[in-house]
Amino acid sequence: MTNIQHVFKVLNDDFPNSVIKVNGIREIEEHYRPKGREGNHLKINIASNIFDGKTLLEQHKMVHNSLEELMQMNGGFIHAVTIKTGGSEE
Numbered sequence: 001m002t003n004i005q006h007v008f009k010v011l012n013d014d015f016p017n018s019v020i021k022v023n024g025i026r027e028i029e030e031h032y033r034p035k036g037r038e039g040n041h042l043k044i045n046i047a048s049n050i051f052d053g054k055t056l057l058e059q060h061k062m063v064h065n066s067l068e069e070l071m072q073m074n075g076g077f078i079h080a081v082t083i084k085t086g087g088s089e090e
Contacts, residue, residue, distance in 0.1 A: 003040055003077050007070060011046065014066040018048035041080045049088035059085040 001009070008022045023043045044063065051059045060083050070076035 004042070007042060007044070007067065007078070010070065011044070011063070011066055014062075015046055015048045015050055018046055018050065021045040040078050041082075042078060043082045043084075045084045047086045047088070051085055052087040054087075056085065 004022050004024055008020060011020050011022065012018075021044070024040060046063065050062070054062070063083050063085060064081075067076075067078060067081065068074060070078045072079050
């Protein structure tokens, strides 16, 4: 299983019946990358009725909580993530 497939599985488990897209960002400009740091930069889009009635900040916190164990600071492989979320009406 690739890293992106692993992320998709984790998100799919936590956000069932949602539209989920996970993409790797390959070209990260050097000045955005901390010196000596490696890791995956991901772009995640999720549309889910789970987000209905929640603020954008609450939605993004839910996604971050889902990915917490996969983040580099916790020993995982994700260095950075760009998140776009929306409810079922979006």
